[in-house]
Amino acid sequence: MKIDVKKDLYETEKTLAQINRETFKGLQLPVVNMIGSPGAGKTTLLEKTLEHFKAQGKRVGVIEGDVQTSIDSDRLSVFGMPIGLINTNGGCHLSSEDVSRAAKALPLDTLDLLIIENVGNLVCPAAFDLGEQMKIAVLSTPEGDEKPLKYPALFKNAGLVVISKCELADMCRFDVRRAKDNIRAVNPDARIIELSALDGTNMDEYLSFMMNLAE
Amino acid sequence: MKIDVKKDLYETEKTLAQINRETFKGLQLPVVNMIGSPGAGKTTLLEKTLEHFKAQGKRVGVIEGDVQTSIDSDRLSVFGMPIGLINTNGGCHLSSEDVSRAAKALPLDTLDLLIIENVGNLVCPAAFDLGEQMKIAVLSTPEGDEKPLKYPALFKNAGLVVISKCELADMCRFDVRRAKDNIRAVNPDARIIELSALDGTNMDEYLSFMMNLAE
DSSP, rough: OOOHHHHHHHHHHHHHHHHHHHHHHTTOOEEEEEOOOOTTSSSHHHHHHHHHHHHHTOOOOEEEESSSOOOHHHHHHHOOOOEEEETTTTOOOOHHHHHHHHHSSOOOGSEEEEEEESSSSSSGGGGGGOOOSSSEEEEEEEGOOTTTHSHHHHHHTEEEEEOOGGGHHHHTTHHHHHHHHHHHHOOOOOEOOOOOOTTTTTHHHHHHHHHHHHH | OOHHHHHHHHHHHHHHHHHHHHHHHHHHOOOOEEEEEETTTTTHHHHHHHHHHHTTTTEEEEEESSOOOOHHHHHHHHHOOOOEEOOOTTTTSSSHHHHHHHHHHOOOGOSSSEEEOOOOEEHHHHOOOOOEEEEEEEEGGGGOOOOHHHSSHHHTTEEEEEOOOOGGTTTOOOOHHHHHHHHHHOTTTOOOEETTTTTOTTTHHHHHHHHTTTT
């Protein structure tokens, strides 16, 4: 007997993702899954998001996925929003089971939005549906404008692509127009926002997008 | 009957890695496995390495691992050194089998050094021995100086840690001393070279290191 282990694991994952999706849907809770390389600026975007939601009297919860340490969840804890930390201990992506476990410990019914910050990795997290409503891809300019072609799986399935650290684009010879062309080559419908959390460029556009999700 | 699939896969991988290692040892061919995030600067380091080896009359082969595209191997092909491209088609790391297959197509007995450029990923490639003599970790300054703590598996097992894109350190609020402390916290014996391929800082030290491997 030959067991297709990979297929079996994927099927289990898909079932768990579907259960998560129904739970979130039942609560009318929008959920996004934020994915990008280590250091793409995901946690900085979350700091800005939590700060903005707090100022607007909205509640956003975070499921923070990290291989090791509580460095990122510590950074986010200052905003007084509920945060669930998952250390994968070497694991390269969050699973639906991780999300289910973390979500159970969060006061979901008090939230306007739930953001999952996945493990810093452009490859593996793209392959796993966690039950989210939308994937957000974060590509930082120092990574290079060809990355959407080299790592298409994530960009293909993202509802929003954030091009972050735009203040470094010139120094990193990152061509924003070429990057957008490359994103659109794999995903013609993606919404794309190029921004700088450092100098504030287009942060209003990003924050409006997130706020609209929570309406 | 319960099959420990993960253990079984790891055992097969370990055997293949050992076969690769013996092949390389039999040819007295030094082999390094270069690992880092997407956009950390691995391919740029290889361009500088191939250029330098060529000028010194030495031959270096490259096994280029990428999820998709031949963008990186095209960049390296201008130096006239033998390059084997492996597209993993979604796979998040190179396997020993990938390396074995690519190596068979390269003129190994004419080489002074073989460099494996792994898939851009700080997590998964760290878990797989490919039969190399040494892992080289590449951490770019825009990724942040805390990354050795967040992704310890790679840094723990690296013989050399390259801190790349040092010209961006100040703009990215990357503290080189803190980064070195964090690397040494997980790997007290790592050789660390901070460099800039753009402005040439410490490139001589890096190139001497690589040349010494090939002696």
